[in-house]
Each structure stands twice: as structure tokens, then as C-alpha cells.
Amino acid sequence: MTTEPAKPVRRTTVPQLAARKGGDPIVSLTSYHAHTAAIVDGYADFILVGDSLGMVMHGMETTVGVPLDLMIMHGRAVVRGTKKALIVVDMPFGTYEESPNVAFRNAAKIMKETGCGAVKLEGGSRMAETIHFLVERGIPVMAHTGLTPQSSHVMGGFKTQGRQEDTWPAHEEDAKAVADAGAFAVVLEGMVEPLAAKITKMIDIPTIGIGASADCDGQILVLEDMLGLNSRPPKFVKVYGDLANQIESAVKNYAEDVRDRKFPTEDQVYR
Numbered sequence: 001m002t003t004e005p006a007k008p009v010r011r012t013t014v015p016q017l018a019a020r021k022g023g024d025p026i027v028s029l030t031s032y033h034a035h036t037a038a039i040v041d042g043y044a045d046f047i048l049v050g051d052s053l054g055m056v057m058h059g060m061e062t063t064v065g066v067p068l069d070l071m072i073m074h075g076r077a078v079v080r081g082t083k084k085a086l087i088v089v090d091m092p093f094g095t096y097e098e099s100p101n102v103a104f105r106n107a108a109k110i111m112k113e114t115g116c117g118a119v120k121l122e123g124g125s126r127m128a129e130t131i132h133f134l135v136e137r138g139i140p141v142m143a144h145t146g147l148t149p150q151s152s153h154v155m156g157g158f159k160t161q162g163r164q165e166d167t168w169p170a171h172e173e174d175a176k177a178v179a180d181a182g183a184f185a186v187v188l189e190g191m192v193e194p195l196a197a198k199i200t201k202m203i204d205i206p207t208i209g210i211g212a213s214a215d216c217d218g219q220i221l222v223l224e225d226m227l228g229l230n231s232r233p234p235k236f237v238k239v240y241g242d243l244a245n246q247i248e249s250a251v252k253n254y255a256e257d258v259r260d261r262k263f264p265t266e267d268q269v270y271r
Contacts, residue, residue, distance in 0.1 A: 021205060026185075032077070053066070071089055088117065088142050172195075193212065196215065226239060
């Protein structure tokens with residue numbers, strides 16, 4: 001009997017993801033570690049190593065303080081833990097705004113040192129020139145408009161975008177500008193539903209919603225939020241797990257067993 005060798009698992013590519021516009025919804029989550037990435041990899045089309053790791057994992061108040069080396073370290077871990085999903089790494093604040101040349105230098109560093117398939121940067125029309133510059137030089141770019149957390153100080157906090165309809169044209173122009181510049185997809189964050197739905201119909205690249213519309217071409221959430229590890233998740237999060245209570249219960253039981261000398265037992269020692 002002959003057995004055929006197993007087909008190698010191939011990662012989702014940028015063109016494959018871009019081709020999903022208007023098709024089956026794109027599934028995405030964030031991940032910052034190899035072990036959670038390995039779990040998410042079985043279900044997600046792309047995994048974002050988001051600069052939200054600064055707040056989620058390192059206790060920062062905003063994403064502004066996240067350094068490039070930290071993104072690279074976590075990006076490497078996620079790439080190592082995965083085989084199938086496209087891995088996208090956020091460019092942190094201060095690594096791309098100065099000029100297209102600076103952005104290229106830092107984006108190339110991220111891709112070379114992590115092995116990721118694309119980078120993501122925040123900003124609409126003002127970043128169109130930089131996006132075009134990167135794409136022309138072989139750096140796939142996912143854009144991010146609407147509520148842009150790195151600009152939270154300018155915005156006055158994490159505020160929903162598009163509540164006043166007279167602001168819609170600016171958001172529409174941002175989305176068109178990044179699409180025209182060559183971004184292969186755009187994250188729409190914290191945006192009122194009818195505006196996000198309108199933008200999704202308006203542009204030719206996939207929209208990925210987070211606190212936006214079910215009409216977007218895909219959705220993304222912060223993994224720790226949807227697993228119940230955030231005691232105050234944003235309104236747009238649906239909590240699918242209860243890990244905070246499960247972890248606390250496990251730690252409590254462990255501590256009690258140690259103090260009562262019930263752990264380790266014969267099953268956990270060497271003879």
C-alpha cells in the first residue's frame with residue numbers, strides 16, 4: 001500500500017485575503033504569544049499582532065508607548081506558533097509618521113525579523129503617500145481608519161467616530177485614499193454602523209470591522225477581550241469565554257492545596 005505524503009499547510013496570502021472582498025466573511029483575532037496563536041491559527045484567516053499588547057499585556061494606558069522591538073519580539077512568537085493564518089504586525093507610534101523612508105526602514109525591519117506577511121499602520125488620507133511608497137517597494141500594508149488608538153490624545157480619548165453625519169465625508173475620503181494608495185485591506189474601528197456599511201460598499205478592498213458594522217467584509221476582536229479577561233470590555237465586544245474566573249478559581253485551588261500540603265501528591269513526584 002502506498003500513502004501519499006500529506007500536503008504542506010500553506011499560509012493565507014495577501015492576494016487571497018484581498019480577493020475575499022464581498023465574499024465569505026474574513027475572521028481575525030489578535031494574538032501576542034505562540035501558544036494562543038497556535039489555537040487561533042486553526043480558525044482565523046489572519047492574526048494581528050496588535051500594538052494593543054501594550055495595554056493588554058504590559059499595563060500601559062494607551063498604545064503610544066509601545067516600542068518597535070516589543071512588536072518584533074511578539075511578532076516572532078506568533079509566527080513561530082502558527083502555520084496557516086496570514087500574520088499582520090502593527091507598526092507602533094512614531095515608526096512611520098515621519099516620512100515614507102523611515103516607514104519603509106521600520107516596516108522592512110519588522111518583516112525581516114518576524115517573518116510576518118504584512119504590516120498595519122493607522123491613518124487615512126495623511127498616510128496615503130506612505131502606504132503607496134511601501135507597497136511599491138514590496139511591503140503589503142493593511143490600513144486602519146476611524147478610531148485610531150495611536151491618535152487618542154488628539155481625539156480626546158477613545159471616541160466613536162461618525163456620530164455627526166457631517167463628519168462622514170472625511171472618513172469616506174480616508175477609506176478611498178488608503179484603498180487607492182494600495183492597501184490590501186482596511187480596519188474600520190469604533191465607527192457608527194451606517195457609515196462603516198457605506199464605506200464597505202464604496203471601496204474595492206476588504207473592510208475589517210471592530211466596533212463597526214456587520215456589513216464589513218470581516219471582523220476582528222482583541223483575543224483577551226472576547227475570552228473574558230478584560231473586566232471592562234468595550235461595548236462592541238461579545239464575550240465568548242469566562243477565562244478570568246476560571247483562572248482565578250484554578251489559582252485559588254492551587255494555593256489552597258499547597259497550604260494544606262495536598263500538592264504535590266504521589267502522582268506528581270519522582271521515586
